[in-house]
Amino acid sequence: xxFVKYSIQVLRSKGYKVTRPRKExxxxxxxxxxxxxxxxxxxxxxxxxxxxxxxxIYRVLDLLCSLNLVxxxxxRGGFVKCGLLDEPGCHRFxxxxxxxxxQEFTDEALCYxxxxxxxxxxxxxxxxxxxxxxxxxxxx
Amino acid sequence: xxFVKYSIQVLRSKGYKVTRPRKExxxxxxxxxxxxxxxxxxxxxxxxxxxxxxxxIYRVLDLLCSLNLVxxxxxRGGFVKCGLLDEPGCHRFxxxxxxxxxQEFTDEALCYxxxxxxxxxxxxxxxxxxxxxxxxxxxx
DNA sequence: TAGCAAATGCAATACTATTGCATTACCGCA
DNA sequence: TGCGGTAATGCAATAGTATTGCATTTGCTA
Ligand SMILES: [Mn+2]
Ligand SMILES: [Mn+2]
Ligand SMILES: [Zn+2]
Ligand SMILES: [Zn+2]
Numbered sequence: 001x002x003f004v005k006y007s008i009q010v011l012r013s014k015g016y017k018v019t020r021p022r023k024e025x026x027x028x029x030x031x032x033x034x035x036x037x038x039x040x041x042x043x044x045x046x047x048x049x050x051x052x053x054x055x056x057i058y059r060v061l062d063l064l065c066s067l068n069l070v071x072x073x074x075x076r077g078g079f080v081k082c083g084l085l086d087e088p089g090c091h092r093f094x095x096x097x098x099x100x101x102x103q104e105f106t107d108e109a110l111c112y113x114x115x116x117x118x119x120x121x122x123x124x125x126x127x128x129x130x131x132x133x134x135x136x137x138x139x140x
Numbered sequence: 141x142x143f144v145k146y147s148i149q150v151l152r153s154k155g156y157k158v159t160r161p162r163k164e165x166x167x168x169x170x171x172x173x174x175x176x177x178x179x180x181x182x183x184x185x186x187x188x189x190x191x192x193x194x195x196x197i198y199r200v201l202d203l204l205c206s207l208n209l210v211x212x213x214x215x216r217g218g219f220v221k222c223g224l225l226d227e228p229g230c231h232r233f234x235x236x237x238x239x240x241x242x243q244e245f246t247d248e249a250l251c252y253x254x255x256x257x258x259x260x261x262x263x264x265x266x267x268x269x270x271x272x273x274x275x276x277x278x279x280x
Numbered sequence: 281t282a283g284c285a286a287a288t289g290c291a292a293t294a295c296t297a298t299t300g301c302a303t304t305a306c307c308g309c310a
Numbered sequence: 311t312g313c314g315g316t317a318a319t320g321c322a323a324t325a326g327t328a329t330t331g332c333a334t335t336t337g338c339t340a
Contacts, residue, residue: 016286016287017285017286017287017336017337017338018337018338019286019287019288019336019337020288020336021287021288022287037327038327038328039326039327052288052289053288053289053290054327054328055288055289055290055328055329055330056287056288056289058327058328058329059287059288060287074214074215074271075214077327094257094258094261094263094265096263097266103261103262103263105257105261107253107257109253110250110253110254110257113247113249113250113253114250114272117234117245117247117250118234118272118274121234121243121245122243122276122277123234123236123243123274123275123276123277124274124275124276124280125234125272125274126237126273126274126275127273128272128273129273130270130271130272131214131270132254132258132265132268132270133266133267133268133269134258134263134264134265134266135263135264135266136262136263136264137262137263140264156317156318157305157306157307157316157317157318158306158307159305159306159317159318159319160305160306160319161318161319162318177296178296178297179295179296192319192320193319193320193321194296194297195297195298195299195319195320195321196318196319196320198296198297198298199318199319200318217296
């Protein structure tokens with residue numbers, strides 16, 4: 001099932017309304033390979049002759065993040081759709097420092113090892129949504 | 141040797157001038173346990189009856205980052221002194237989601253494992269400056 | 281299809297970051 | 311120790327990002 005359709009299902013199942021702005025934002029994020037900022041989305045929507053207030057975009061993104069349908073990519077100040085909707089657990093990113101394309105993955109062993117280190121250092125580890133930087137094949 | 145003194149040495153050895161603003165910023169970062177933003181630093185300096193333009197603070201922080209004397213903590217939008225000045229290689233953070241205190245560490249095995257995964261996914265891995273979130277002892 | 285609560289749009293505002301240029305001050309050298 | 315050249319700073323203007331309160335609209339349920 002497509003990202004948009006799946007997300008709409010989740011919205012409904014949790015009692016959130018399926019509105020035009022929410023669908024627009026989902027479609028914008030769906031269509032992007034690299035992270036998009038709230039204002040990126042604003043422009044994307046405009047280029048289709050439509051309009052969304054940026055405040056609305058911020059609020060929609062907040063909601064989608066809280067549902068783990070999209071993730072914020074800190075190193076880029078943008079948002080991407082979750083690439084592992086069906087897989088629970090900790091999600092990680094490889095981000096190309098040059099062009100921003102990224103790949104999401106999850107790794108049991110890595111997660112475990114990190115948790116161990118955290119505990120050893122007196123921290124109570126929580127979900128990991130980490131980013132590693134590198135260069136994608138195109139940008140090398 | 142203290143963080144400030146060490147940093148001043150590095151500045152000199154690379155041909156950068158040791159100026160009042162640079163020393164002020166170093167002292168502000170030195171004194172902080174959690175990440176501080178450029179404007180945080182501005183306020184800290186003011187409370188000592190002094191003044192630094194925020195543009196200068198941004199520029200100083202850029203420089204210190206490029207020399208790996210301080211790191212930017214993305215999840216907090218702030219800067220901290222490097223806690224492993226003598227140890228080369230990839231530096232990582234455990235950040236308390238609640239209060240922001242953090243601990244820097246480095247882990248050979250983790251680094252290796254991550255690089256492997258990156259290569260397997262078609263990325264050329266670079267330095268890792270990752271952040272994991274959790275709860276510190278005080279905040280549990 | 282009417283009514284209600286949730287969501288949006290708007291306006292105002294706060295916060296964060298960057299640029300160009302005139303002025304200052306650090307540091308090497310006399 | 312004082313001078314000169316250049317790197318660094320301060321200032322002003324501007325751009326970009328994010329948040330709040332409130333009036334209005336709209337999706338959904340009954
Ligand atoms: Mn994910
Ligand atoms: Mn470090
Ligand atoms: Zn790339
Ligand atoms: Zn804490």
